[in-house]
Amino acid sequence: MIFSDNDIEFLGDCLRHVAEEEIMPRFRNAAAANVSEKTSSVDLVTQADLRSEAYLTAAIRERFPSALIVGEEAYEADRSVVPALADADLAFVIDPVDGTFNFAAGMPVFGTILAVTVKGETVAGIIHDPVLGDTVVSLKGAGAFQQKRNCEPVRLKVAEPLELSRMIGAMACSHMEEPDRSRVAANMAKVKMTFAFNCSAYEYWMVSSGKLHFIGHPKLMPWDHLAGVLTHQEAGGHTAKFDGTPYRPGEISGGIISAPDKESWQMIRNEIVGYR
Structure with a gap:
């Protein structure tokens, strides 16, 4: 399936809507946020997560009724949706509030992430910062761009390679x-x-815009990485799993590194992760 500019604009509008209506009214508002633990004191869920995911799921379902929709919170109820990403004709992957711990702690380092996959390939990614109002959009083969409020989009580019001690x-x-x-x-x-941002949305924005040279994660949940990996690649970077293979929709293990180029990626794997 080919996405039009109208489809991407629709998805961006959805993310901006939940930021304004569901997320920011609950930020630094303990009563409205209603924070609870999932698996531990650092694995949290809030009303902002739940209400944002519900809105995005409903809006996308209305426009794309046959698509697979994978939300971080809905995954807890049906874990079969993640493997289904490997060959779904069309899928949308949602992280309503990435960096929930930061959000609940009152730190303005969180974001909303949405990825679009077609037959096991990520074709679009959107990362929105509810606090700043900035949106990063990446399209397969068309580049990655950051849109700030009332500004023209700026094409993202990864940092130039450096020796490890300067990274x-x-x-x-x-x-x-x-x-x-x-x-x-x-x-x-x-x-x-x-x-250590504890927020994939920020990490991928930072590494794709050249503010960081590299990032790495051992866990590969799709809502954390699909949009960010595409953004980094479209900004000119090299991302691969710890074993050197590409990261694909549906995979949740193996670890991942994003670096300026393949040579830098190899250096990070060897010198930081410790794989030889």
Whole structure:
């Protein structure tokens, strides 16, 4: 299926709507947010997550009635939807509030992510920042662009490759098991500066716009990565799983690294992740 500009504009409008109507009214508003734990004290869900996902699911279902819709919160009720992404004719993957811990803590580092896949390939990605109002849009083969309020879109480009000691990066060490967690955390001392945003939306925006040189994650849930990986690739970067294979819809294991180019990716895998 080929998406028109009207389809992409519709999806962007949906993300902006939930930001204005469901997310921001509950930000730093404990009573309205209604935070609860899922699996732990750092794995949270709020009314902003639930209401935003419900709105996006309904709006997309009305426009694309036969499409597969995979939402982070709905996945808890039906886990078969993620493997179905591998060959779905058309699918939409939603993370209503990526960075829920940050949102619940009152930190303005979170976003809404939406990816579109066709027959196991990501063809479009949208990442919206509810606080700033910025939207990043990527289309397969057409580039990645950041749209700020009242500004012309700006094409995104990854950072130029550098030696490891001058790089700035982010690695999701906290999601790793030992001994990987301690090894990778120690290896990050080799770079100039390291960050931990606990928010894939921000990490992919930062690495796709050249503000970070690399990012890495051990967990591959599709709502966290599909849109971001496409954005990074369309900005000129190289992303692959830890074993060097491409990351595809439906996969949830194997770890992933995004870097400026293939040579930098290899260096990060060897020197930071510790794969040889």
